[in-house]
Structure formats: structure tokens, C-alpha cells
Amino acid sequence: MADKSFNPFAMAQAQFDKVADILNLDTATRDLLRYPMREYHFNIPIRMDDGSFKVFRGFRVQHNDSRGPGKGGIRFHPQETIDTVRALAMWMTWKCAVVDIPLGGSKGGVVCDPHNLSMREQEQICRGWVRQISRDVGPVKDVPAPDVMTNAQHMLWMLDEFEAQHNGKFPGFITGKPVGMGGSLGRTEATGYGVIFTVREALRELGMHPEETTASFQGFGNVSQYAIQLYNQLGGTVICVSCWDQEDQTSYSFRKKDGVNLEELQKISDKFGGIQKNKARDLGYEILPAEAWIEQDVDILVPSAIENQVTAENVTKISKQVKIIAEGANGPTTPEADKIIHERGIFMIPDFLANAGGVTCSYFEQVQSNMNYFWEKDEVLGKLDVKMTAAYLAVSALARKRELYMRDAAYVISVSRVAQACKDRGWV
Numbered sequence: 478m479a480d481k482s483f484n485p486f487a488m489a490q491a492q493f494d495k496v497a498d499i500l501n502l503d504t505a506t507r508d509l510l511r512y513p514m515r516e517y518h519f520n521i522p523i524r525m526d527d528g529s530f531k532v533f534r535g536f537r538v539q540h541n542d543s544r545g546p547g548k549g550g551i552r553f554h555p556q557e558t559i560d561t562v563r564a565l566a567m568w569m570t571w572k573c574a575v576v577d578i579p580l581g582g583s584k585g586g587v588v589c590d591p592h593n594l595s596m597r598e599q600e601q602i603c604r605g606w607v608r609q610i611s612r613d614v615g616p617v618k619d620v621p622a623p624d625v626m627t628n629a630q631h632m633l634w635m636l637d638e639f640e641a642q643h644n645g646k647f648p649g650f651i652t653g654k655p656v657g658m659g660g661s662l663g664r665t666e667a668t669g670y671g672v673i674f675t676v677r678e679a680l681r682e683l684g685m686h687p688e689e690t691t692a693s694f695q696g697f698g699n700v701s702q703y704a705i706q707l708y709n710q711l712g713g714t715v716i717c718v719s720c721w722d723q724e725d726q727t728s729y730s731f732r733k734k735d736g737v738n739l740e741e742l743q744k745i746s747d748k749f750g751g752i753q754k755n756k757a758r759d760l761g762y763e764i765l766p767a768e769a770w771i772e773q774d775v776d777i778l779v780p781s782a783i784e785n786q787v788t789a790e791n792v793t794k795i796s797k798q799v800k801i802i803a804e805g806a807n808g809p810t811t812p813e814a815d816k817i818i819h820e821r822g823i824f825m826i827p828d829f830l831a832n833a834g835g836v837t838c839s840y841f842e843q844v845q846s847n848m849n850y851f852w853e854k855d856e857v858l859g860k861l862d863v864k865m866t867a868a869y870l871a872v873s874a875l876a877r878k879r880e881l882y883m884r885d886a887a888y889v890i891s892v893s894r895v896a897q898a899c900k901d902r903g904w905v
């Protein structure tokens with residue numbers, strides 16, 4: 478079970494503090510980077526389909542924009558909190574820096590559950606979110622994107638509202654737009670593929686062959702599905718995936734020991750990445766408890782659902798066979814669990830490196846939108862591979878050279894780039 482008292486922002490700050498010590502950062506730089514530069518809290522009043530009014534809580538947090546405009550998704554989640562958004566904004570700063578793209582870190586959210594909202598109500602929330610924040614975001618300030626439970630349609634409504642407010646066309650305002658409406662080919666695949674580009678490099682470094690490996694995934698949403706697709710193409714076998722069951726308000730793991738079939742599972746899953754368990758059972762899947770995904774005898778674990786999932790309580794259940802953990806999700810591992818993983822010598826590909834494919838492709842989308850010239854999918858994915866591989870190699874080279882844990886090495890690279898930018902601008 479996830480620890481209910483867990484605070485993701487405290488965790489993000491603890492991770493930062495550790496690296497600030499390694500880098501011996503001065504007090505002003507620490508104070509600057511430990512907290513967001515700015516944050517916005519607002520109400521979004523909506524007329525619901527039944528004629529009643531409901532007020533939703535919205536956030537935008539801009540952690541640091543020393544290297545370029547803020548960049549970060551907008552999550553729709555019933556348990557969204559300002560501390561989650563703060564943590565995610567900070568992680569976006571490090572993520573953009575580790576892949577060396579000229580963007581800063583932001584994040585947004587709305588406390589809502591799209592499962593219980595009509596499309597019209599969701600459109601009103603999107604437009605309301607933009608109306609509340611439109612003066613403080615934009616192509617040269619802060620560029621939103623989709624995230625948990627938001628998609629290309631939400632982004633298009635947001636773009637439309639922003640353009641109405643600013644009286645012009647600003648396709649660089651937001652990324653994750655539909656292809657043909659300023660979106661980039663390859664964006665849907667980008668995060669999942671990016672995870673596997675880093676896994677491929679880690680396997681190479683560890684002298685392992687993908688076709689001889691197995692993996693278990695938490696989550697069956699956008700990140701997991703495309704990660705599984707590319708991992709399968711490399712010859713790997715996924716034996717277990719898990720997802721949230723909206724009806725039962727718990728999650729389940731779905732196992733097939735000779736390998737899950739991606740297309741088959743996609744056919745019986747909804748747009749939120751929830752697999753229908755009765756249909757899965759008919760197809761020969763074992764339906765196991767929520768945490769079974771973490772206990773499997775596999776070579777690779779890919780937590781790609783939500784934050785705070787690998788904890789001090791369940792980390793001991795990780796099989797001795799596991800060699801690599803690739804964090805598809807943001808913040809899936811608590812600091813206590815991370816310490817144990819480090820001590821056990823499991824090779825960690827930390828979230829802000831592993832899942833940086835999404836923001837890298839968002840950056841490509843922004844570049845294409847601003848040029849009004851769009852690349853072919855192979856070109857996008859090829860450029861993505863180059864960026865992700867270069868970032869991975871830089872982190873792993875530093876980890877080896879300074880005998881650092883991979884998470885610390887990634888942090889050292891990111892934090893020093895951002896601290897240097899702040900210094901060069903004369904902020905600290």
C-alpha cells in the first residue's frame with residue numbers, strides 16, 4: 478500500500494539537498510532551487526451538464542526558467558495536491574536539463590476526475606484553466622502539455638482558448654496537440670520509447686541481450702503501452718502488467734508467464750489504461766493482487782503508473798533476478814526504497830532521465846510548430862533516440878567516473894547545468 482502521508486515535494490527537496498551537498502552549492506543557489514520561482518492557485522467555476530455550478534481547483538507551478546521557458550504537463554486527478562505539482566515542476570527542471578533542451582520546469586493540475594465528467598464539462602475545465610492563467614503562460618514563458626488523464630483534445634481546447642484570449646495563432650503555446658493541428662508525429666510513442674532507449678543502453682552496459690530478458694510493468698497507459706511495444710520489438714518479453722480498476726477502486730496485476738500480448742490487452746483496455754479483468758481472464762491471464770507486478774522474477778521492472786509506488790514496505794519483495802529498474806512514472810520510488818535499491822546494487826534509470834522522451838518530443842513539437850514545418854515520424858523518433866542515448870551515456874559515464882548512483886549522477890548533471898544558468902544570468 479502507498480504511504481498516505483507521503484509528500485512528493487518533500488521527497489523532491491530531499492533528492493535535491495543530497496545533490497546540493499555533493500555539488501557544494503552556496504546557500505542562495507540552494508534557496509533558489511529548493512522552491513518554485515512562482516506558483517498560481519485558482520478556482521475554475523464550471524456550469525455542469527445538469528445546470529448546477531461546481532468549482533474546481535487549478536494550479537500552475539513554475540519551478541525554474543533559467544534555461545528557457547517553463548515546460549510541463551497538466552494533470553487531471555482527483556487526489557491532485559499543490560505539493561505533487563511542486564514536486565513535478567521541480568522534476569521537470571531537472572528533466573529538461575538532463576536531456577539538454579533549452580527549457581525550464583513547470584507543472585499544472587486540476588483537482589477533478591475525468592471518469593465522472595462529460596466531454597463538455599472537461600472542455601469547460603480546460604478553457605477555464607487557460608482563462609485563469611493565460612497572462613502568465615505562453616510560447617516564450619511557459620508551455621503546457623498533456624499528462625495523467627489529459628490528452629491531445631484537451632490541449633487543443635486549451636490552445637483555442639489561449640488564441641482567443643491573445644487574438645492570434647500561437648501553436649507554440651502548448652504541446653501534445655493532435656497531429657495535423659500542430660502536433661508532432663511520434664509524440665504518442667515518445668515517452669515509452671524513450672524509456673526503452675535508456676533500457677537498451679543499460680542492457681548493453683550490463684552485457685545483457687534484450688531478447689534474453691523479461692520485464693514487469695506497473696501501469697498500462699500511454700507510457701507503458703509504447704514502452705512495451707518497443708521492448709517487444711527489441712525481443713524482450715513482458716510477463717506482467719498492472720493497472721487501476723475504476724470499478725473496484727484498487728489495482729490488479731495481469732500475468733502471462735510466456736509473455737503478455739500487447740495488442741490483445743489494448744483491445745480490452747479503456748482510454749485510461751484500465752484493463753477489463755473478466756475479458757483478460759478469458760484470454761488466459763492470471764489476475765493477481767495490486768502489488769504482484771513488483772514481485773515477479775524478471776530482469777527489468779518498469780514502474781509507469783503514478784508516484785510513490787515502490788516503498789519501504791514493498792521494496793523487499795523485489796526479486797533477486799531484477800537487474801534494472803527504469804522509472805517510467807515520475808517519482809515512483811520513495812527515498813527509503815531508493816536507498817535499499819541502491820544498496821542491493823540494482824541498476825536504476827531514474828525517472829527524469831528514463832521518461833524524458835516525452836518532453837524531448839514536446840520540444841521537437843514546439844520547434845516544428847514555431848517553424849510551421851513538420852518532420853516525418855522516423856525523423857522525430859531518430860532525433861529522440863539521439864537525444865535520449867546521449868543523455869543516458871553522459872549520466873552513466875559520470876556515474877562510473879565518480880562512483881555515483883545513477884540517480885545522483887543524473888542530478889549532478891542537471892542541477893549543475895541549472896545552477897550555472899542561474900549564476901550566468903546573475904540571479905545568484
Ligand code: NAD
Nearest residue numbers: 626668696697698699700720721728750782806807832835
Ligand atoms: P496514463 O493515465 O495513460 O496511464 C496510467 C496508468 O497507470 C493506467 O494504466 C492506470 O490504470 C495505471 N494506474 C494508476 N494508478 C495505479 C495504481 N495505483 N496501481 C497500478 N496502476 C495504476 O498515464 P501515462 O501518460 O502513461 O503516465 C504514467 C506516468 O508517467 C505518470 O507518472 C506520468 O506523470 C509519467 N509521465 C508521463 C509522460 C507522458 O508523456 N505520458 C511523460 C513523462 C512522465
